[in-house]
Amino acid sequence: MMTTRLIKALTLSLALLLILTVGHPIASASEEAEQKDLVEKSRMTLDGFETDSNMAWFRDHIKDAKGIFIVPQLLKAAFFFGGEGGTGVFLVKDDKTGEWSEPAFYTMGAGSFGFQFGAQASEVVLLVMSQRGVESLLSSTFKLGGGVSVAVGPVGAGIEGSTAMNLSADLLSFARAKGLFGGISLEGAVIATRDEWNRNYYGKDVRPTDILVKRAVTNPHSANLRAALARTVAGKSSPGQTATPTPN
Secondary structure, three states: OHHHHHHHHHHHHHHHHHHHHHHOOOOOOOHHHHHHHHHHHHHHHHHHHHHEHHHHHHHHHHHHOOEEEEEEEEEEEEEEEEEEEEEEEEEEEOOOOOOEOOOEEEEEEEEEEEEEEEEEEEEEEEEEOOHHHHHHHOOOEEEEOOOEOEEEOOOOOOOOOOOOOOOOOOEEEEEEEEEOOOOOOOOOOEEEEOHHHHHHHHOOOOOHHHHHOOOOOOOHHHHHHHHHHHHHHHOOOOOOOOOEOOOO
16 A cells, blocks of 8 residues: 555656646746747747637637736646646736736646546636636636636637627636647646746836736837737737647
């Protein structure tokens, strides 16, 4: 029994180590370069969702979102025990002007137990549909599925006009995945601010409220991401883009 428990504990540790090592590099020549790279990858993820034929519902309803959380790479690994993690950016829309805020950096992580094997890398986007959802992300740490509801958004071609989706959820999740898992569940995932990344990107200590609500800081590097988001909301494709299928 002790040997079995030890094997399971080591397996979980290795899975989480893989996620943390790949998702969060131990060191880099420039901390700011990491943040800029993530912002650019977030733009690429958004462009991929915009042109994906299976994301028609996403494109039609992104205009209704109060905020958007983009994780360019959510890594998941499992051998009985499992874990997943990644870093993303959160932007909030101004209800009066329709303009999007600068990005704030967050991590997303979760552990799971059950009969599961495999590995998966996913691009994940959360549409934040309610003010409660926005306010939850302004806190340092919160858990999805607690006081904030999360539902899987509809994916597939030919569902643009679908009205069956329960829009009462605070957050709707969408994922494009490669790997051995058949799906992705974010219930129970923990989202936390990456204060050091926000500090590196904006050059001083800032809280999510300073970035997303007060809009007290700016970084011109985020212009491409915010422009891509504005185009998607307006229903305009990026120049030279064509529809692409979801990755297999």
